[in-house]
Amino acid sequence: MGRAHHHEHHHHAADRSRDLLPYADSSVADGDLRPVDLRRRQFLRRLGLVGAAAAGAGVFGGPLAGPAMAASQHSRPGIDPRRYQWLAGDHHVHTQYSYDGMHTVMQQVEEGSKHRLDWMVITDHGHTAHEKYAVDQTYADVLAARDKHRDMLLWQGLEWNVPGGEHATVFFETSKDELTALRAFEKLFDGNINGTNPSSDAHEALALDGLRWMSAQVDKGAIDSALMIANHPSRNGRYSPHEMRAYRDTAPHIAVGMEGAPGAQNDGMPVPGRDGGSRGGYGNSPGTDSWPGFPMEAYRTWGGFDWMTAKLGGMWDSMLAEGKGWWITTNSDIHRANGSPLDRPPVADDWYADHGGYPDPVDTGAPHFYADFWPGQFSRTVVGTARRNFRGVMDGIRSGRVWVGMGGLIDGLDLRVSGDGHDYPATLGGRVSVRRGSDVKVRIAIRPATRPGGHGEIPRLARVDLIRGAVTGAVADRDTFTAPDVSVAESFEPGRRAQDGQVVFTHTFRNVREPFYIRLRGTDGKRHVSGGIEPLMDVNGDADPWADLWFYANPVFVDVR
Known part of the structure; x- marks a missing residue:
């Protein structure tokens, strides 16, 4: 029911990255690579993100100096807090391009605007069909939504299946070719695509390699900025404490925190004739890939918040007690909006696998009960930023200038x-x-x-x-x-x-x-x-x-x- 972990392995995972990434080691000839590693190397060459000579430790190793580390995790003393404007957003939004999603990009953005959001991140699930078909389709829809809703800062991101862990929001700054980087990252490091979801030491190390890869792309100028936020951290007990610390310490400018409260907040609503759901989808028990040290109470929400956040003196506090930033956010995690009359039209069982997305939803004429709220309808992540632009919001999240609220309990x-x-x-x-x-x-x-x-x-x-x-x-x-x-x-x-x-x-x-x-x-x-x-x-x-x-x-x- 649990997985055994050897601390000495995890403490030194960074030192072993080159052993775990032969396709990124220029000293290894193409003919000496396994077929899967050769395909990865060829994929990188085609994208032009890294050349054969640059694919060694200089790009995939662990140096955290340089431009990526220039941004501090903390607000600098001497900055007047009155200079910040506080922008509400949602970093975890699914669309018809997720295998379990339904709404269009435009529908999500229009509802987010209606609920007074300033920024959103589209985060469809990593999946072979998504990587193959949906990345470009989503991008076209994102561009159309940006053009129509000029006041909305809209990213195309990814819900990363973290190797050996759970899910996470990943997104890049939009000033460079985020589409190329996003596709490369999904291809190389998504657990669904590479079969690295199960918990193991090697898979945990691969997750850290993914963070180093993002850091290297920032250092070499391929992307300007990147963020990773761990989603629904306690839902299945998949994120062990040492994994959380490893993410933060490997790339503190990228892996900046976790969902303090998950989405799917309507899932526990009592509804006549419906079997009881669980708020946030937290109705689970320890499984094969769960970290065995967590108590049963960790698998439930507390006042809608993840146990790691809600427990006074618990996991979140244990990380803050080290004197390092580890920030919390919240979001909708919307797949289907409660009360919406929309529903997915009937399609063949293999439709998503063949298309990487579903047809636009149709109006059934009657509202449905669903587990999720529209973006901004219930949960809001409010970020303090000196500039109303993509970099400003990302820097605000990275610096921890964030408060999170539910149900409009407070306005400011x-x-x-x-x-x-x-x-x-x-x-x-x-x-x-x-x-x-x-x-x-x-x-x-x-x-x-x-x-x-x-x-x-x-x-x-x-x-x-x-x-x-x-x-x-x-x-x-x-x-x-x-x-x-x-x-x-x-x-x-x-x-x-x-x-x-x-x-x-x-x-x-x-x-x-x-x-x-x-x-x-x-x-x-x-x-x-x-x-x-x-x-x-x-x-x-x-x-x-x-x-x-x-x-x-x-x-x-x-x-x-």
């Missing part, structure tokens, strides 16, 4: 953390450095909801929690998923609004002696543990998403000198 969030010696306070994803013994001031300004949610009511924020966690440094055991020194420093209950429509809370950490981080969460207060404030596990078949709303925000680090 402004977190500022001040220490001595800084012109401006730090905001989400940033860090401040203070002298030992000084004070750290926190200011939280929230703009409460003013619009009804999908359930017809204006959500009411009942409580905001300011969470503090100690920064203790690198862990000895990279499969650690707990952080004991994490607690709620203070909880706030919104009172009357200020004249500008915001509620403001403040807190001061006095006589700071050791490094720490802070993060925020908030709730409508309708469901929490008896006698406490922690979220409750969602009940399969009885989890109305509109009756249990939360927001979470990425941390600010406080360094002590």
Whole structure:
């Protein structure tokens, strides 16, 4: 029921990359390659992304210096948080070009615009038929949607079947030929295409090679920027703690975080005559490829959020306790929109395999129950960016300037953390450095909801929690998923609004002696543990998403000198 892992292998996977990629080693002659590796080398040559002489360690090895590392993971001190504009988006959207999708690109973008999104990423599943047929078809539709919806920043990405792991959003900046790079990445590193989905040491190492490949393409100028975000991390227990850390440490400018809350939030809604579903699709149990160390509670959502995020002092906190950024997002993961009258027209069973996509959906005249919401209808990832363009949004995600919300619980969030010696306070994803013994001031300004949610009511924020966690440094055991020194420093209950429509809370950490981080969460207060404030596990078949709303925000680090 579990897989055994040998830590010494994973700790040194980066040093063994050349052994695992013979097709990328220029010292290996074509005639000495296995047929599958020869096809990979020939594929790269045809694309012109790497030449035969450049296909060795210089491109596929692990150097993380150069242009790709120039972007910091954290907001720089001295930047006024007021310069950022906050753009809402969705990085996990499926279309008719996924084997389990239905809607067109244009339909998804139009609905995203209707629900006030500023940016979206189309992420159809990696698949042999997708790589063979759908990449170009999708791109044509993306270009048409960009032309019609000029205010929407729209990427064509991929839901990567991570070798040895789960799924992940991958997308590149659009200023260069992202289509060529996307096709090459899918061909070389997608687990569905290469049969590397099952958990094994070799497959885990191949996932790291995929990250190095993206980093190398940035370094050589083939692409300008790339991001990878781990999707539904606890749904099947496929992402072990050491894999998460390996992604982050191998390419911290690309592998930047995980879904704090999954999509498919309507799946647990109680519906008469329907067997109970699970919120987020988290109704699973450990399987052959699951990491055996996770408890059963990890396979459920808590207030709609993944256990890795929702568990106070859990997996997310254990990574933040190392003092490194690992950011959370959320999204729709939409395949079919709840309440839509659209349905897929009847086709032969092998249609997708032969076409890489389905015909446009047809209007049946009656709404259907589906597990998903339209982009922006329920879940929103809000990114702080200095520029309303593709690079600006990607840099904002990379820097952790992100808060995530459900059901329109809040309309805006402004977190500022001040220490001595800084012109401006730090905001989400940033860090401040203070002298030992000084004070750290926190200011939280929230703009409460003013619009009804999908359930017809204006959500009411009942409580905001300011969470503090100690920064203790690198862990000895990279499969650690707990952080004991994490607690709620203070909880706030919104009172009357200020004249500008915001509620403001403040807190001061006095006589700071050791490094720490802070993060925020908030709730409508309708469901929490008896006698406490922690979220409750969602009940399969009885989890109305509109009756249990939360927001979470990425941390600010406080360094002590």
